[in-house]
Amino acid sequence: MAAHSLTSHSLSSIASSSELRKFDSSNSFLPSAKSRSLVSSFVGNQLAIRQPNPNFVVLRRQSTIMTVTFSLPASKPEGVSADKMPKWSARAIKSFAMGELEARKLKYPNTGTEALLMGILVEGTSQAAKVLRASGVTLFKVRDETINLLGKSDMYFFSPEHPPLTEPAQKALDWAIDQKLKSGEDGEVTVTYLLLGIWEQKESAAHQIMTALGFSDEKAKELSEFMDKDIVLAHHK
Structure with a gap:
């Protein structure tokens, strides 16, 4: 009886372990190699391992992309229908995402204008990023100035996955949408x-950081001539 009980317990443990899944780099859940070996050696074909549904994985990836693409938190101007709202360019979306990441790296509770600025520089390929670097505004300098201005966060604090925007950062996004609508131009809202x-x-x-590093109204005026330049560059790639 004791031997029978032990064998039953062992098989129960093996059956339980076969349900374990590990998350690989392709975002699909797969049985571990160890689980496969145990099932083959001790249980044979009595336990069926459920394979992931490939359609579910694809839909999950598409859902994630759609969330990032269409959830940039700019306010919809009054009187503008949703279908008339301009879309953000791929570079702008990536810059925003990198800005959130920079805020998290610094363990800040919010995504501020300084984080958005760093995000633009991390993305690095837009006309805006090129003008910033030419003006002496680099990622390392902005990061140092940010810490000097806002200080270091508590080392034990963990930022949320999507740190909410500060009021100035929200206004920056709203200004970009508003100016795009006022321009009457077709196309996307670029990083500029x-x-x-x-x-x-x-x-x-x-x-304040941009001013300290040498950016000015004159350079902003020059940059305004490239409001839609990212679209032109993207179309010629």
Whole structure:
């Protein structure tokens, strides 16, 4: 009886372990190699391992992309229907995502204008990023100035996955959308709109940092000539 009980317990443990799944780099859940070996050696074909549904994985990936693409938190101007709202360019979306990541790296509770500025520089390929670097505004300098201005966060604090926008950062996004609508131009909202929206927030951390590093109204005016330049560059790639 004791031997029978032990064998039953062992088989029960093996059966339980076969349900374990590990998350691989392709975002699909697969049985571990160890689980496969145990099932083959001790249980044979009595336990069926459920394979992941490939359609579910694809739909999950598409859902994630759609969330990032269409959830940039800009306010919809009054009187503008949802189908008339301009879309953000791929570079602008990536810059925003990198900005959130920079805020998390610094363990800040919010995504501020300074984080959005760093996000633009991390993305690095937009016309806005090129003008910033040519003006002496680099990622490392902005990061240092941010810490000097806002200080270091508590080392034991963990930022949320999507740190909410500060009021100036929200206004920067809203300014970009509003200016795109006022321009009457077709196409997407580029990173240049985002950067100029940040610059327009005169009391923001990013404006102070950009000013300290040599950016000015004259350079902002020059940059405004490239409001839709990212679209032209993208179409010629």
